[in-house]
Amino acid sequence: MAEQTVPRCACGGGAEPEGGTKRIIFACAGASKAGQLSNEAAVQLTEEGYGNIACTASLAVGTPSIKKKVETADEVIVIDGCPVGCACQIAERAGITPDQEIVVTDLGIEKGGSLDLSEEDVEKVVSAAWEGRGREKQEQKSEVSGGCGWGCGTDCGCEGPAETLVVEWRHIGRDIENTCERCGETGRTVIDVVEQIRPILEEEGIAVRVVETALENEAIAESNSILFNGVPLEKLIEGMEVTTTPCASCACITGQDNAECRAIEYNGERYESIPPELIARAALKALGLE
Numbered sequence: 001m002a003e004q005t006v007p008r009c010a011c012g013g014g015a016e017p018e019g020g021t022k023r024i025i026f027a028c029a030g031a032s033k034a035g036q037l038s039n040e041a042a043v044q045l046t047e048e049g050y051g052n053i054a055c056t057a058s059l060a061v062g063t064p065s066i067k068k069k070v071e072t073a074d075e076v077i078v079i080d081g082c083p084v085g086c087a088c089q090i091a092e093r094a095g096i097t098p099d100q101e102i103v104v105t106d107l108g109i110e111k112g113g114s115l116d117l118s119e120e121d122v123e124k125v126v127s128a129a130w131e132g133r134g135r136e137k138q139e140q141k142s143e144v145s146g147g148c149g150w151g152c153g154t155d156c157g158c159e160g161p162a163e164t165l166v167v168e169w170r171h172i173g174r175d176i177e178n179t180c181e182r183c184g185e186t187g188r189t190v191i192d193v194v195e196q197i198r199p200i201l202e203e204e205g206i207a208v209r210v211v212e213t214a215l216e217n218e219a220i221a222e223s224n225s226i227l228f229n230g231v232p233l234e235k236l237i238e239g240m241e242v243t244t245t246p247c248a249s250c251a252c253i254t255g256q257d258n259a260e261c262r263a264i265e266y267n268g269e270r271y272e273s274i275p276p277e278l279i280a281r282a283a284l285k286a287l288g289l290e
Helices: 033-047 056-061 062-071 084-094 119-131 131-147 180-202 217-222 248-255 274-287
Strands: 022-029 052-054 075-080 100-103 163-172 206-215 225-228 242-247 259-265 269-272
Touching: 022 056, 022 084, 033 052, 033 075, 033 119, 052 056, 056 062, 056 084, 075 131, 075 163, 075 217, 084 206, 100 119, 100 131, 119 131, 119 274, 131 259, 163 180, 163 217, 163 248, 163 274, 180 206, 180 259, 180 274, 206 217, 217 248, 217 259, 225 259
Parallel strands: 022 052, 022 075, 075 100, 163 206
Antiparallel strands: 163 225, 242 259, 259 269
């Protein structure tokens, strides 16, 4: 009987494949369906001998054994559930440029829904890794410039974009699926807007990163807020005011019967979830492009 490759503690990875390319796999393993699919796919890829699943949390805290594994790997594969790209952000902060970046929702799979994972969805993610579909973003960047991927030219020797836009979305609750209704809608809009403006900004050598900050219930006054390189949305859009309105879902989350969540007032209109056009405009203002 053939010996099976069994994943062990992700801090050290699974058994090394015999010969071939040594790959290490980091999955976001988020609380949503897509996040759990990323982890399930990483486990299956390990069992199939594609590579070894590794602990993304250990990478985040800089565990020496993980750093050593990365140094000896031929390829680093990141599987994220959604465009927020938590695992990819962790890798980049650790100084790692993934060879593949696979985003589950890019494969036509919804982020939310039941946590009962289907074999069909898991296979979609696994197949994407085997087919190398996660290389497309990296290859496209290189093709645009013929060099570093940021428009500098061949053999420029630079380390990437000269400027970065960090869009931080703050909310109560564990994640986008477990926050109040208006915060969740704002979060989804942030992700959509960033994906729309990313190609435009990257052509200008500007990298864009989304950061999701989960707040304690006591910090509800900061929930449903967006910061652009540390500057609040309302500080970037002239004439915008912050207010609060009753929020039934916040009441359920916090246990406060009279809970109120942030909203904004602009041009005579009140918005409980932030419209995409205002998010895009604030992003450009934060960069001095408007």
